[in-house]
Amino acid sequence: MIEVRNIKKGFDELEAVQGINLHIKKGSIYGLLGSNGAGKTTLLKMIAGIYKQDSGEILISGEPIFENVQWKQRIIFLADSLFFFPNSTIKQAAQFYKSMYVNWNEERFQSLKDVFNIDVNKKVHRLSKGMQRQVSFWLTLSTMPDILILDEPFDGLDAVMRQKVKNLLVQDVAEREMTILISSHNLREVEDLCDQVGILHHGQLRIEKDLDDLKSDVHKIQVAFKQEVPAVFLHGFDILYKEERGSVRLYIVRGKQDKVTSHIDTFHPVLFDILPLTLEEIFIYEMRDVGYAIENILV
Numbered sequence: 001m002i003e004v005r006n007i008k009k010g011f012d013e014l015e016a017v018q019g020i021n022l023h024i025k026k027g028s029i030y031g032l033l034g035s036n037g038a039g040k041t042t043l044l045k046m047i048a049g050i051y052k053q054d055s056g057e058i059l060i061s062g063e064p065i066f067e068n069v070q071w072k073q074r075i076i077f078l079a080d081s082l083f084f085f086p087n088s089t090i091k092q093a094a095q096f097y098k099s100m101y102v103n104w105n106e107e108r109f110q111s112l113k114d115v116f117n118i119d120v121n122k123k124v125h126r127l128s129k130g131m132q133r134q135v136s137f138w139l140t141l142s143t144m145p146d147i148l149i150l151d152e153p154f155d156g157l158d159a160v161m162r163q164k165v166k167n168l169l170v171q172d173v174a175e176r177e178m179t180i181l182i183s184s185h186n187l188r189e190v191e192d193l194c195d196q197v198g199i200l201h202h203g204q205l206r207i208e209k210d211l212d213d214l215k216s217d218v219h220k221i222q223v224a225f226k227q228e229v230p231a232v233f234l235h236g237f238d239i240l241y242k243e244e245r246g247s248v249r250l251y252i253v254r255g256k257q258d259k260v261t262s263h264i265d266t267f268h269p270v271l272f273d274i275l276p277l278t279l280e281e282i283f284i285y286e287m288r289d290v291g292y293a294i295e296n297i298l299v
């Protein structure tokens with residue numbers, strides 16, 4: 001559905017996005033992760049048709065997105081900093097969205113009142129940051145977008161509201177195959193949402209994988225032996241990190257769990273644990289692997 005082919009974008013001397021390819025399937029949730037300044041927002045703005053790429057192509061269902069009025073009515077980009085017209089009430093903001101988006105669904109807007117529970121006559125500017133975020137989701141979901149692009153979407157929402165919003169998003173994906181592209185530094189929040197993740201660093205896509213594959217492919221190992229074991233005992237495995245704590249060795253390795261386990265068992269360890277990593281841990285170790293200094297934060 002979304003096809004990004006070798007796109008580049010620079011600002012003066014800086015190459016913010018350096019030849020990125022992405023393929024995002026209809027009805028999927030794609031998580032775009034990355035270090036600060038990696039180029040995530042720039043990439044999202046190009047996919048939303050707000051910025052024009054310097055080179056390469058962005059196609060949505062085969063059509064270029066930039067200045068594509070038809071598609072722009074069906075895509076919403078929810079930025080990290082929200083914009084509402086000064087002094088407008090929720091009701092007035094809804095009227096504006098209704099005039100802009102052909103698929104505005106008044107029934108949905110009314111039914112979401114029960115979820116967000118904010119008086120529509122309130123001026124948006126007088127609401128708290130989290131309540132303004134709620135209003136932005138309320139309006140966005142009422143436009144019934146085909147593609148939803150979210151930049152730090154949960155910022156300011158309390159835990160209950162985050163869960164409610166996530167449920168609404170998943171429901172739209174399941175019921176009408178909405179496609180979501182989401183960028184967030186809060187990896188715990190996106191971990192249970194995404195089907196696929198891409199990790200960006202210095203304007204390049206370093207890793208792109210199905211989340212399940214990414215998680216089943218990296219393990220934390222704690223192991224101890226009675227006597228010295230040959231240094232080669234983990235040869236053949238892709239070690240992302242290693243550390244010795246007394247007699248216990250800690251390894252972060254890439255590889256299939258059964259292969260790693262059966263190999264280590266042959267050395268008869270006195271202690272051996274193999275644990276899954278959270279998305280946040282995988283992100284930290286993978287970033288280290290691409291040269292992002294992470295010393296002193298590992299636990």
Ligand SMILES: Nc1ncnc2c1ncn2[C@@H]1O[C@H](COP(=O)(O)OP(=O)(O)OP(=O)(O)O)[C@@H](O)[C@H]1O
Nearest residue numbers: 011012014016034035036037038039040041042043
């Ligand atoms: N309008 C602009 N003019 C000049 N430089 C820009 C502009 N927008 C972004 N940049 C630069 O491009 C690079 C990528 O910025 P971008 O906002 O895309 O990163 P990001 O991955 O979203 O970062 P963060 O996680 O910190 O929000 C940064 O070095 C930034 O300073």
